[in-house]
Amino acid sequence: MTKVLVSGFRGSMGTQACKMIETDPELELVAVYSPNLKTTDAADYGLPTDCKVFNQLADIQTDADVWVDFSTPTGAFENAKFALDHNMVPVIGTSGMTEAQVVELEKLAEQTNTKGLIVPNFGLSAVLLMQFAKQAAKYFPDAEIIEMHHADKKDAPSGTAINTAKMIVAGRESKGTEYPTVETLPGARGADYEGVHIHAVRLPGYVAHEEVLFGGQGEALTIRQDSFDRASFMHGLNIAIKNIQKLNGFEIGLENVL
Numbered sequence: 001m002t003k004v005l006v007s008g009f010r011g012s013m014g015t016q017a018c019k020m021i022e023t024d025p026e027l028e029l030v031a032v033y034s035p036n037l038k039t040t041d042a043a044d045y046g047l048p049t050d051c052k053v054f055n056q057l058a059d060i061q062t063d064a065d066v067w068v069d070f071s072t073p074t075g076a077f078e079n080a081k082f083a084l085d086h087n088m089v090p091v092i093g094t095s096g097m098t099e100a101q102v103v104e105l106e107k108l109a110e111q112t113n114t115k116g117l118i119v120p121n122f123g124l125s126a127v128l129l130m131q132f133a134k135q136a137a138k139y140f141p142d143a144e145i146i147e148m149h150h151a152d153k154k155d156a157p158s159g160t161a162i163n164t165a166k167m168i169v170a171g172r173e174s175k176g177t178e179y180p181t182v183e184t185l186p187g188a189r190g191a192d193y194e195g196v197h198i199h200a201v202r203l204p205g206y207v208a209h210e211e212v213l214f215g216g217q218g219e220a221l222t223i224r225q226d227s228f229d230r231a232s233f234m235h236g237l238n239i240a241i242k243n244i245q246k247l248n249g250f251e252i253g254l255e256n257v258l
């Protein structure tokens, strides 16, 4: 039985994560955390009576093995440090942490001899898209990413888009071509990650979608994935929680536990 704490349990992802954990006989939801709660009574949130509810990081005392985080870009870093310091394996779904924060977490995991996992996207379609994009980049070094998300998303570009750009850079054998376009409206060419341009769309009606466009001599390749429902992330999350022993240390990407 793997014991789990869910951080950000009242959000869109946290709510679904709690349900998934509660219905899996191999997992136990032992604690939840969110800072702005008025009460800490499990019944108020429809949680099992023996599930501990915390609204202060410093108060958390739990025997959880895994800390699942779906909070905010600012909260996730402090939460992950807390988990590592308290012998829990953080499985971080939250996007928007800086490179420096990730490096600090990697160092802390090494010092505390604890494993950890950042998962830019738990959706298997997105995990495969990133793998395919890395493969394609060997033959098509010129690539651009369009990510499309719901209007409530706090960060841009998405964690998935940044990770896709990193995988394209890792898969390329030559640099992409630099086109001398003049932006007559600033930002028209999107963000630039080592020559991979990223365009972030925010619209009502969307959930989470990504297209990678590769251009070559007289041909093009487009790879697309769609998450139409947040339920699409639960299978990958379930796999991550149950396979943390496969981790070698602090790693990035669901592929490390597949």
Ligand SMILES: NC(=O)C1=CN([C@@H]2O[C@H](COP(=O)(O)OP(=O)(O)OC[C@H]3O[C@@H](n4cnc5c(N)ncnc54)[C@H](OP(=O)(O)O)[C@@H]3O)[C@@H](O)[C@H]2O)C=CC1
Pocket: 007, 008, 009, 010, 011, 012, 013, 014, 033, 034, 035, 036, 037, 069, 070, 071, 072, 073, 074, 075, 076, 079, 092, 093, 094, 095, 096, 119, 120, 121, 122, 123, 233
């Ligand atoms: N890796 C993946 O596959 C996926 C990742 N995500 C990412 O997960 C994160 C959460 O997304 P989503 O559920 O849609 O967002 P929501 O805004 O719906 O939920 C976030 C929740 O976190 C709570 N919260 C705020 N601060 C903290 C903190 N310091 N510690 C713990 N909880 C906190 C919020 O409470 P309050 O409202 O009271 O402030 C809120 O309930 C985002 O970064 C998103 O990009 C989303 C989908 C898939």
Ligand SMILES: O=C(O)C1=N[C@H](C(=O)O)C[C@H](O)C1
Pocket: 095, 096, 120, 121, 122, 149, 150, 153, 154, 157, 158, 159, 160, 161, 207, 208, 209
């Ligand atoms: O905020 C979201 O919704 C999502 N966030 C993650 C990201 O930033 O990539 C994963 C997925 O795209 C959904």
